Amino acid sequence: MARKNAKAPHPQVAVGLEAGPFHERIAALNSQYGWMDWMGFASPSVLDNVEFEYFAIRNQSTLFDISPMCKYAIEGADAEAVVNRLVTRDIRKLKPGRVAYVIWCDEDGNVIDDGTVFRLAEDRFRLCCQEPQLAWLEDVAWGFDATIRDVSREMAALALQGPTSAALLRALAVKEMEQLKPFDFAAVRIGRKVVELSRTGFTGDLGYELWMKPQDAVAVWDDLVGAGGQQGLRVIGYQAVEMARIEAGFLLPKTDFLSSRTALRTDRPSTPFELGLERMIAFDKPHFNGRRALLRLAGSTPRRRLVQMEVGKDKPAANALVYHRKKKEVGMVTSALWSPTCKQNIAYAWLDAPYGETESGDLWVEIYLQKEIRWQRRMERCRIAEKPFFVHQRRSATPPGDY
Amino acid sequence: MKRGERVIVIGAGHNGLIAAGLLAKRGLKPLVLEARGHVGGMMGDPDFRLSTMPFAVWPQVLRALGIDVAFEPMTTLVPTPQGVVGISTEQVVGAEDGQAAAYRALMSRLERQASALSGLLLKPPPNLASSGFGDLLGLAGTGLKLRGLGKTELRDLLRIVLSNIHDLIEDEIGDGPLAAALAVDATLGSAMGPRSPGTVLTLLLRMARNRGMRVMPKGGIDILTGKLENAVMACGGEIRTNAPVERILVEGDRVTGVQLAGGEIVPSAAVLSSAAPATTLLDLLGPQHLDAEFVRRCRKTASTGMVARIDFDLKDAPRFSGGTAPSGKDRIVIAESAAAVEAAFNAAKYGELPKQPVMEAHYDDRNRRLSVSAQFIPCSLKGGWKEESRRALQRLVERELARVFPGFGSLAAAARLMTAQDMAAAYRVPGGHWHHGELRIDQLLMLRPFDGAAHYAMPVEGLYLCGAGAHPGGDISGAPGFNGAQALLAGRRR
Numbered sequence: 001m002a003r004k005n006a007k008a009p010h011p012q013v014a015v016g017l018e019a020g021p022f023h024e025r026i027a028a029l030n031s032q033y034g035w036m037d038w039m040g041f042a043s044p045s046v047l048d049n050v051e052f053e054y055f056a057i058r059n060q061s062t063l064f065d066i067s068p069m070c071k072y073a074i075e076g077a078d079a080e081a082v083v084n085r086l087v088t089r090d091i092r093k094l095k096p097g098r099v100a101y102v103i104w105c106d107e108d109g110n111v112i113d114d115g116t117v118f119r120l121a122e123d124r125f126r127l128c129c130q131e132p133q134l135a136w137l138e139d140v141a142w143g144f145d146a147t148i149r150d151v152s153r154e155m156a157a158l159a160l161q162g163p164t165s166a167a168l169l170r171a172l173a174v175k176e177m178e179q180l181k182p183f184d185f186a187a188v189r190i191g192r193k194v195v196e197l198s199r200t201g202f203t204g205d206l207g208y209e210l211w212m213k214p215q216d217a218v219a220v221w222d223d224l225v226g227a228g229g230q231q232g233l234r235v236i237g238y239q240a241v242e243m244a245r246i247e248a249g250f251l252l253p254k255t256d257f258l259s260s261r262t263a264l265r266t267d268r269p270s271t272p273f274e275l276g277l278e279r280m281i282a283f284d285k286p287h288f289n290g291r292r293a294l295l296r297l298a299g300s301t302p303r304r305r306l307v308q309m310e311v312g313k314d315k316p317a318a319n320a321l322v323y324h325r326k327k328k329e330v331g332m333v334t335s336a337l338w339s340p341t342c343k344q345n346i347a348y349a350w351l352d353a354p355y356g357e358t359e360s361g362d363l364w365v366e367i368y369l370q371k372e373i374r375w376q377r378r379m380e381r382c383r384i385a386e387k388p389f390f391v392h393q394r395r396s397a398t399p400p401g402d403y
Numbered sequence: 404m405k406r407g408e409r410v411i412v413i414g415a416g417h418n419g420l421i422a423a424g425l426l427a428k429r430g431l432k433p434l435v436l437e438a439r440g441h442v443g444g445m446m447g448d449p450d451f452r453l454s455t456m457p458f459a460v461w462p463q464v465l466r467a468l469g470i471d472v473a474f475e476p477m478t479t480l481v482p483t484p485q486g487v488v489g490i491s492t493e494q495v496v497g498a499e500d501g502q503a504a505a506y507r508a509l510m511s512r513l514e515r516q517a518s519a520l521s522g523l524l525l526k527p528p529p530n531l532a533s534s535g536f537g538d539l540l541g542l543a544g545t546g547l548k549l550r551g552l553g554k555t556e557l558r559d560l561l562r563i564v565l566s567n568i569h570d571l572i573e574d575e576i577g578d579g580p581l582a583a584a585l586a587v588d589a590t591l592g593s594a595m596g597p598r599s600p601g602t603v604l605t606l607l608l609r610m611a612r613n614r615g616m617r618v619m620p621k622g623g624i625d626i627l628t629g630k631l632e633n634a635v636m637a638c639g640g641e642i643r644t645n646a647p648v649e650r651i652l653v654e655g656d657r658v659t660g661v662q663l664a665g666g667e668i669v670p671s672a673a674v675l676s677s678a679a680p681a682t683t684l685l686d687l688l689g690p691q692h693l694d695a696e697f698v699r700r701c702r703k704t705a706s707t708g709m710v711a712r713i714d715f716d717l718k719d720a721p722r723f724s725g726g727t728a729p730s731g732k733d734r735i736v737i738a739e740s741a742a743a744v745e746a747a748f749n750a751a752k753y754g755e756l757p758k759q760p761v762m763e764a765h766y767d768d769r770n771r772r773l774s775v776s777a778q779f780i781p782c783s784l785k786g787g788w789k790e791e792s793r794r795a796l797q798r799l800v801e802r803e804l805a806r807v808f809p810g811f812g813s814l815a816a817a818a819r820l821m822t823a824q825d826m827a828a829a830y831r832v833p834g835g836h837w838h839h840g841e842l843r844i845d846q847l848l849m850l851r852p853f854d855g856a857a858h859y860a861m862p863v864e865g866l867y868l869c870g871a872g873a874h875p876g877g878d879i880s881g882a883p884g885f886n887g888a889q890a891l892l893a894g895r896r897r
Contacts, residue, residue: 081691085691085695106694106696107694107695107696107697107855136695139695139696139698139699140695142690142695142698142699142702143685143689143691143698286691287656287692287693289694289695290694291656291694292656292694292862
């Protein structure tokens with residue numbers, strides 16, 4: 001628990017940003033006054049020190065407010081048909097009590113957004129994603145017996161992530177947690193409040209997400225924080241989450257790819273094939289949005305491909321261009337990080353075809369370094385990696401380990 | 404498709420019959436399924452025709468079907484307090500000299516411009532995304548024809564093509580009965596007034612064939628319908644009336660047939676639908692087979708009908724105040740001026756009955772029946788269509804007719820009325836629109852019926868559009884039916 005006895009900082013009101021359900025608690029801990037705009041809410045970027053916060057994700061447990069996520073309830077007799085029509089995966093295979101990572105495409109087969117679908121019951125789903133989708137969902141549901149409701153403000157949510165997160169829930173006597181496999185969820189009791197607990201997250205580590213009514217938010221927070229001392233629970237900001245998500249191999253809209261709904265230039269959107277998500281397309285299910293375009297795309301070579309790369313030495317290749325044989329420009333880096341856990345210099349990059357497909361050798365990134373006001377250019381060799389950098393068996397072990 | 408294979412054609416309107424006739428000629432076995440009890444669609448019901456005065460079917464279409472119909476041009480009569488103005492292919496009589504000359508000059512210019520555009524109509528609209536050599540050649544042909552207009556007229560065409568007919572009339576001939584006739588021709592069947600942008604283009608497209616003149620098939624309208632019907636049957640096609648299609652069946656993203664309202668399933672590898680695009684795609688096929696954007700564009704297509712049809716059975720021929728009676732070869736346009744046409748549209752725009760509806764009428768002397776199309780009668784009337792509002796509309800029309808035909812009230816024996824709302828239900832056309840969708844610039848050519856659906860072949864393999872909703876649009880021309888059938892024969896895919 002961070003800075004429990006520190007003098008409370010001045011109350012902070014971020015100009016133009018709204019206070020979320022946990023704002024009071026987070027503001028009291030935000031000694032850096034670091035706020036960012038997440039869907040109009042004041043979301044902490046860093047509370048005291050990004051390194052401490054990052055290491056808490058990998059070694060202790062962490063709390064991060066994910067209430068600003070967009071959340072939609074899709075309900076009714078045709079709810080399954082609507083969700084199945086929306087996403088590329090076959091949602092008929094998703095059982096109640098399970099969560100699925102999904103992407104959805106426009107009629108040209110370009111990705112609109114990614115997110116998670118919770119199946120609450122046979123005829124009730126919840127979609128969580130980064131970008132507002134109400135108008136799109138209403139278009140998809142037109143003509144079907146299903147209602148779409150924006151429930152973003154009817155729910156507060158917390159990400160409880162890190163190896164000791166299960167131990168913390170155990171300390172709170174949350175028994176249902178023992179049987180939860182990754183992508184399971186169940187209703188549990190934290191103190192006197194009922195919350196929905198899902199074994200999901202954005203860090204690639206053992207972790208959970210808790211979904212609750214906004215009016216229960218502070219009580220649940222206090223219970224978690226009150227019990228978390230033994231497990232080294234730390235409240236964190238987005239910068240640390242960003243480091244963990246790059247290691248874990250998760251894509252970030254607006255950084256690694258652009259939604260086809262917001263792109264202006266026709267070549268900016270990306271297809272699932274370009275994003276390396278073709279395994280998420282179920283061509284054998286009934287018609288879904290973009291199916292015909294995706295079938296056509298499946299038969300052709302993608303224009304470019306988003307790849308994970310290992311870069312030489314230790315300087316992150318942020319915003320770097322990628323070269324073939326140090327000469328020909330063949331791509332660009334979208335996210336980059338020196339991974340403290342993997343002890344690797346890692347990056348995501350777009351490579352124009354055929355690089356990243358048939359041509360994958362002799363690739364270089366151009367890194368700019370500033371050393372005491374002087375800029376240096378460094379060509380560093382890079383290599384395409386096939387798997388996410390951070391993979392740990394504790395993420396999926398059931399029952400979860402007691403660290 | 405192989406010879407002898409069955410193709411289902413939905414709807415036995417003239418477009419459906421023409422499409423079926425062409426397919427039959429090429430050795431396929433078309434089965435035309437018509438929901439109503441008669442063939443001929445909007446012009447086919449002998450008891451109450453929605454379309455009483457067709458435009459000329461393209462001669463190329465009739466030639467392709469191997470049928471011969473003689474069309475007699477009709478004379479447009481515009482009654483005014485000073486007498487009746489007559490407009491025929493040869494002359495304008497009864498109008499002020501200066502205006503008549505200006506009218507003729509404008510019309511011959513528009514005719515040249517319309518004929519230069521006509522090359523775009525009897526073939527699929529240009530495909531801008533992926534043009535083949537044939538597409539480009541066709542476009543180049545139209546380009547050459549446009550250049551052939553000469554610098555002045557081409558520049559003039561580009562100046563007026565997107566503008567409104569009211570401005571053009573004001574510039575060229577001044578308001579009056581001739582202007583009224585032009586304004587009616589530019590807005591007929593539309594939810595657009597003479598001042599609405601794009602009405603010049605609507606007029607030009609109408610004039611692209613037979614100079615926009617109405618025609619009457621020699622021997623009556625049923626002769627045309629009968630010959631189209633025969634063209635289908637003669638080559639082994641089949642027509643079933645009272646056979647409403649309920650669902651288009653799909654398996655593995657391919658059409659497999661249709662299901663009729665009674666539950667009967669008729670298998671077929673291809674379905675051509677002359678029903679309205681929204682009816683075909685959203686009701687019969689269903690949005691579950693289509694992408695959300697496609698469905699959105701389909702349901703947002705402008706299709707608001709503003710024509711009400713009234714038939715009066717008369718005891719005797721109606722007579723103008725001068726004493727003459729219209730003949731079966733006359734088309735009567737009742738509108739004082741272009742400004743009056745705009746005023747009528749203004750009321751309808753806000754869901755109200757106009758004080759003075761614009762009317763087009765035809766008197767069938769054999770059956771002593773006066774058929775009136777009252778324009779700018781909103782489909783969704785404020786407060787809804789009730790018995791009371793229907794009577795109010797009938798009284799309004801009778802009052803206006805009595806102004807033109809003195810003593811009309813004592814002549815009228817019985818009246819039948821169909822509002823656009825009735826047409827919507829009876830012919831399964833959204834908004835009861837004559838043309839299965841507004842004929843305006845954003846719904847023409849490669850945007851007809853809507854973006855992404857312009858080339859007859861629909862996303863589900865084997866489904867084609869061949870009705871007025873498809874390019875080049877409504878009126879009795881036969882071009883959508885012809886083009887739709889050609890698309891299927893050429894094996895076009897979306």
